[in-house]
Amino acid sequence: MDLELRHLRIVRAVADAGSVSKAASTLGLAQPALSAQLKRIERALGGTLFERDRLGARPTRLGELVLARARVLLPAAQELQDEAARFVTRPSPGFRIGATYGPVLGGLVHRLAAEHTVSTYTSWSARELASMVELGRLDYALVGACGDSGAPAGALLWDSISLDPIFVLVPERHPAAGEKEVELADLAEEQWAVTPGDACFADCFAMACARAGFTPGTIYETDVATCAHLAQVGRAVALCQATHVPEPGLVMVPLAGAPLRWRQLLGRHPAAPDATWVLSHAKQAHMDSVRRNPAYSDWLVRNPSFGTAP
Incomplete structure (x- = not known):
């Protein structure tokens, strides 16, 4: 028998209830059926999970090990189910955007919100934002990276907005x-x-x-x-x-010679909606920020390799 999440729920229920009979009542099962299921789980794991007497059921050392893992795995599995449900059922079209500090977010939100629902999340950590996109909590991440460095590692798709x-x-x-x-x-x-x-x-x-x-x-x-x-x-x-x-x-x-450079990047989930359209608006938002800054606009005339990505 392969161990499944439902088996871990049984182990957790028995430990939380302190007895098989109380756990059976909580789970809506007959006590003999739960006892039989618990024995099958113990055979699959190779040892006794609970010491049972008139005082109830107490985890053995093996039971404590399994219970510790169950208390980590079960909430994680539930969180995954919840995130998947929110990802599938969220209002569409709509955009969930995370960003570090930079010139693009405000202009991008202004442009997208004219036609769509937009929510935002801000963090100093590009790694945190990339992780949230990978998990489906965000559609896009606006982050910065040193001019000579690559995009953050991971499964996201990245486009350059500017240098x-x-x-x-x-x-x-x-x-x-x-x-x-x-x-x-x-x-x-x-x-x-x-x-x-x-x-x-x-x-x-x-x-x-x-x-x-x-x-x-x-x-x-x-x-x-x-x-x-x-x-x-x-x-x-x-x-x-x-x-x-x-x-x-x-x-x-x-700074003479531009010894320090910074790239604005847009990372997206493979299933993110309207990727080309959003990237276009992100670049337009960056160009707007350049126009608001005469010192940078003047500098770009002499240094055309910088600025908004083509």
Whole structure:
């Protein structure tokens, strides 16, 4: 006999009830039928699962092992059934989109929501979002990756939305604020503010600094608003995507030679609806963010290999 989930439910029911008779009542079975089924399960597993006496049924060491596995497997199987049901029966057409911080989500939601139902989920972790798409909890994931790195590993289908340089945010009084661009080496004595994530950007930044001849000092890893604040008060130079619109009192300055680059990616479940149409809107949303940023638009004229993917 092959072990099945229903057999694990029987083991769990007996353990929870503390006796075969009470478990039979809970499961809606006759006690002799449940006892016979329990014996077949024990034969399949090769040993006794419960010690039974007038006080009830207590798991043996083998029973405790099986019960521990059952308490993990049964909820997981139920969660899978629930997710599958939601995936099949969810309203259509509709889109479930997860995103890390980036310039595309707001514009994409605005475009899609004009005609369809849209729900969103935000996380700093691209791996978490990719996992949620693989499990069917999301249709799409908008994530970022270093310019030279590949798409996150897994079974998803990935398309490139854009390739953007990383610029720096400095206060208006900073020496670099009036420059057309600044060498990374000229910022060697600065402290830094960056947004978190689980991609390889931290390593890419360290390597870019090493190529520029220095090791970066203090790095504050925090949210976007705090990065901007630290730059405003002169505590740190903030690294930002070129699509970022600077806050009052801050100036966004390109890094010479674009030593740091960031790709926007759209990952999708193989069964995601209207993939080509959604990708087109994601690219349009990125182009809109570029148009809102004159500094980046001007930079793209001189660096046409960057920007929205064709």
